Amino acid sequence: MFRAWRGGTSTFSASVKSKFTLPCWDFCNNSTSLKGCIPSESIRLQSRGHTSGSHADAATSCGYAKLTPEIVSHLKHIVGSASVITGEDNCASYNVDWMRKYRGKSKLVLKPSSTHETSRVLAYCNQQRIAVVPQGGNTGLVGGSVPVYDEVVLSLERLNKVRSIDPQGAVVCEAGCILQNIDDQVRDHGLVLPLDLGAKGSCQIGGNVATNAGGLRLLRYGSLHGNVLGLEVVLADGTILNTIKTLRKDNTGYDLKQLFIGSEGTLGVITAVSLLCPPMPSVQVTFLAAPSFAAVQGVLSKARAGLGEVLSACEFLDAASLSVVSEHVEGAKSPLGGSGHPFYMVVETSGSDARHDREKLEAFLEECMAEGLVADGTIAESESAAQRIWHVRESISEACLHAGAQLFKYDLSFPVRDMYEIVEEMRQRLRGQATVLGYGHLGDGNLHLNIVAEADAQVSHIIEPFVYEFTQSKQGSISAEHGLGLMKGEKIGYSQPPEAIRLMATLKAMLDPNNILNPYKVLPREAVAQAHAEGRHTIS
Secondary structure (H helix, E strand, C coil): CEEEEECCCCCCCCCCHHHHCEECCCCCCCCCCCCCCCCCHHHHHHCCCCCCCCCCCCCCCCCCCCCCHHHHHHHHHHHCHHHEEECCCCCHHHCECCCCCCECCCCEEECCCCHHHHHHHHHHHHHHCCCEEEECCCCCCCCCCCCCCCCEEEECCCCCCEEEEECCCEEEEECCCEHHHHHHHHHCCCECCCCCCCCCCCCEHHHHHHCCCCCCCHHHHCCHHHHEEEEEEECCCCCEEECCCCCCCCCCCCCCHHHHCCCCCCCCEEEEEEEECCECCEEEEEEEEECCHHHHHHHHHHHHHHCHHHEEEEEEEEHHHHHHHHHHCCCCCCCCCCCCCCEEEEEEEEECCHHHHHHHHHHHHHHHHHCCCCCEEEEECCHHHHHHHHHHHHCHHHHHHHCCCEEEEEEEECCHHHCCHHHHHHHHHHCCCCEEEEEEEHHHCEEEEEEEECCCCCCHHHHCCHHHHHHHHCCCECCCCCCCCCCCHHHHHHCCCHHHHHHHHHHHHHHCCCCCECCCCCCCHHHHHHHHHCCCCCCC
C-alpha cells in the first residue's frame, strides 16, 4: 500500500505517523516495475530522428589498415567464426547508440569469450594498426561506444561470468556482466552493488567503470574510484594488466586502476572488475513537492543534517520533466496525482534498522513541512511503491526521446546553488522554441539538462556553445557522469586546463602508441596527434 501525508506550510500534528496513513495511489499487485531498463528495441525503432552534431560523413578511418579477407580470417581464428559478425548491415545494431544519434560504418564485430582472446585480438590489431572500439551494453549518451567510421567493434558481451562473491563484501565479475544481474547475485549473499543506474537492466559493468558512471546512490556510496578494488585490463599491445584483488587496503606503488576508470576504452580494455559491495540495507523512499528551487536546496540541507548516515539518494525534477514523463511513459505518473508544483524530489534512506530509519525520515519530513520547504509528499509503504516512484525519476530520459524530433542532452555538474540557473537561462534564450527540462542528482550537484524541439526549430546555435560557456563560468564540469565520448572530446578545454589535456594525451600516446583504442574520443584530436608526433612511447 502507498501511504501519503499532505499539507501546506503548517506543522504536523502531534502524531506524525498518523499523517502518513492516507492512501494516495493505488498500485496493482501484479504490476511490474520498469526500473533499470532502457527503451526496448521496438521503442528505439519507433522513436523519431534526433539531432546529431556528430562526426563527418566519411566512412573510412584515416591512417588505419583496411580490412582484408586475410585479416578477417585471422581474427575469426582467434575468437571463433560463431563470434564474428561481418557486413555493415549485419553489424547495424552495433553501429548505432541507443538514442540513434551516433552512427558508424563498421563491417566487423568481434565477441571474445575470455581475457586471453581479447589479448590476442588487440595484439594482432595493434600489429596491423586496426582501429578498435570496445563496446559494452551500448547505453552511453555521448557516442563513446560506437564507431566513428569503420573501426572494428570489440563487444564484451560474452565476458559475462561472475567469478566470485566474498560474503564479507566484494564481487569479482567480468566486464560483460549486466549490472542488474550482478546485483541480483550479490543480493543472494545479503549484499548490494554500490552503483545503481536507470539503465541497469542493459548496461554492463565494464562500460560503467570505463565511463566512471555515477548513478543514483553516489551520495551514499561514493564514486567508482572509491568502490573499484581492482581491474583486469588488456592494453593496446595485448599485455594483460591484472590488478584484481579484494583487499580494502593496498598501498604498494601507483594505483594504476585509477587510470582506466573513466578512460572510456582509450587506454585499455577492461575485462574484469573487483567491486566493494555494502550490506543490503533497509530502504525508505519518499516523493516530495517543493515550491521553489531554494526550497529544494533547503530540503537537501535538512536531509544531510537530519538523515545523516542513512541518506542514500536525493534527486530532483522540475514540473516540465514530470509533465513529459507522465505523457510519454506508461505507468510513470506523479504519486501526488494532478497537483501542480514547480519542483519535485525523491529522497531515499538506506540503513540497517527500518524502524529507526523511518523515525528519522518522519522527523525530517515534519521539519521540512513546518518550515514551508515541502508542500506535499508521499512515502512508499512497499517495495513496489518505491519502484513506482523511481520509475518516474528514471524514465525522464526515455520520455524525452518521444517528446520531439530533436533532443539535446547535457550532463553537467555545478555547485548546488547554481544547478538550476542554466535551465532558466536556456528557457529565456530559446523563447518558447523548445521545451527545457532540468532534473538530476541534487546530492552531488549533477544536472541533466534536456532540450526537446520540433524538427523545424533552428535552435542548435542558440544552445551551443552557450551551455559550455555558462558551465565554465560557474566553474562546473561539462561531463558529470556520462563521459566525453565523441560528443564532448573536443570541448574538454571548458573543464580542464591545457596542461592537464597535454598530460592526458601523453599518457594516451604512451599506452596506445598506434592510437588504435577508441580513436577520436575523449581528447581533442590535435592534442593526441601532437603527443604521438613528439615521440613513440612504449612500456618496457
